Amino acid sequence: MNIADLARPEIRALAPYASARALADSAGILLNANENPWPPEGDAGLGLNRYPEPQPTELKKRLAAYYGVSPENLLLTRGSDEGIDLLMRAFVRPHADRVITCPPCFGMYALSARIQGAELVEIPLRESGDGFELDRAGLSKAGPAKLVFLCSPNNPTGDGLAAETVLELARRRADEGLVVIDEAYIEFSDRQSLASRVAQQPNLVVLRTLSKAFGLAGCRLGALIAHPKVIDLLRRIIPPYPLPTPAVAAAEAALEPEAVAARREQIDLLMDDKRRLVQALETHPAVRRVWPGEANFVLVRTTDGPALVRDAAAAGIRLRDQSAQPGLADCVRITLGTPEENTAFIEFLQDWKA
Structure with a gap:
């Protein structure tokens, strides 16, 4: 099958909107797009007056x-x-x-x-x-x-x-x-x-x-x-x-290659510190189940998920209640932060009682 045949027929019949930049590049004197010829203050060479x-x-x-x-x-x-x-x-x-x-x-x-x-x-x-x-x-x-x-x-x-x-x-x-x-x-x-x-x-x-x-x-x-x-x-x-x-x-x-390499180091640090967070969660008496997963967050089921979210918020820590999702009653998603932020959450968790 032609993959395009799966699309709505009215979409297949459409021609895309022909914008000024689609019809011509940004070289030369630009009198084709109804733009202001002067960039705004603080433009810093970005050319924000141009599409x-x-x-x-x-x-x-x-x-x-x-x-x-x-x-x-x-x-x-x-x-x-x-x-x-x-x-x-x-x-x-x-x-x-x-x-x-x-x-x-x-x-x-x-x-x-x-x-x-x-x-x-x-x-x-x-x-x-x-x-x-x-x-x-x-x-x-x-x-x-x-x-x-x-x-x-x-x-x-x-x-x-x-x-x-x-x-x-x-x-x-x-x-x-x-x-x-x-x-x-x-x-x-x-x-x-x-x-x-x-x-x-x-x-x-x-x-x-x-x-x-x-x-x-x-x-x-x-x-x-x-x-x-x-x-x-x-x-x-x-x-x-x-x-x-x-x-x-x-x-x-x-x-840029240097920026990509630096991000890779940050991700490695993040995922290494994840083990510390998972251990703190797995040993907490109010945590019934921990799903470490493969991403930059951890999913947990507690004795009272909404209470964990509410009490953490009172301590200045924002978590995500997942209780409305199918099969996730009393579940909370916890995003990995910096090592210092993870430490702050672990310290809160040590004192938390559902």
């Missing part, structure tokens, strides 16, 4: 090299959230198509499906001895869907998925829809990314972000990696200038 490239060439080149893919397989987005939204709008017909999620997972998959008017099918993860795992039988019986969302490492459980598990699911669903694997936390894991596999599996889509490991959450910069025909469809509906110039500059700086 940015729709898909910044240099950043796209650097990210493609980092992810090990061709630039034609890459779409730069405002965080992974925009990638999720674009996929919904391009492939899912309201009140006609289905979307599958596997909760507990990142809530934006289900929210975006509901906003689009999709039929949402939830196949919950199964709690096992070591963590949470896909219900493969449930997925096999779920029927066709335009989009299947997976997350590895999964938020909030921290579990990773084997590459062959994801690829097998994509192969089985090749004629009916896309399998989307969200790798927002992959840099914290020892697993290999599936980004390079999109060339062999046209209905596989990989979501990446600079928000987590690169420390650029405030820049809202993500990447969607897919077959060029999928990228072409999404470019028809993405806003003409999705990425602010300062965010692009920050991302390019973060991808």
Whole structure:
């Protein structure tokens, strides 16, 4: 099947908006975009009075090299959230198509499906001895869907998925829809990314972000990696200038070799200190279960999860209550901080009684 045939027919018929920067580069005298010719105070040479490239060439080149893919397989987005939204709008017909999620997972998959008017099918993860795992039988019986969302490492459980598990699911669903694997936390894991596999599996889509490991959450910069025909469809509906110039500059700086090496050292420090946090949690009398996972957070079940979140907040420490997620009653997600911040939480925990 031609992968483009899976998209909504009205999207296939669309021509992308032709912005001034898409029609001509920024060289020469610019009288084509109704911009102010003078930059604002404090511009610092960024050229903020000019519209940015729709898909910044240099950043796209650097990210493609980092992810090990061709630039034609890459779409730069405002965080992974925009990638999720674009996929919904391009492939899912309201009140006609289905979307599958596997909760507990990142809530934006289900929210975006509901906003689009999709039929949402939830196949919950199964709690096992070591963590949470896909219900493969449930997925096999779920029927066709335009989009299947997976997350590895999964938020909030921290579990990773084997590459062959994801690829097998994509192969089985090749004629009916896309399998989307969200790798927002992959840099914290020892697993290999599936980004390079999109060339062999046209209905596989990989979501990446600079928000987590690169420390650029405030820049809202993500990447969607897919077959060029999928990228072409999404470019028809993405806003003409999705990425602010300062965010692009920050991302390019973060991808310099020295900066990447420094981030790797920070991640190693973070994950080394994770063992100390896990030990403190496992020995606490009010903690019933600890799921260390493969990401920069730990999931725990306590005798009273909401109370832990409330009492920590009173001590100036913000945690995330996960009790509303399926199967996660009294569960709390704890993000790793600096060693000093982790120490502060451990000291709070030593005095905490549910």
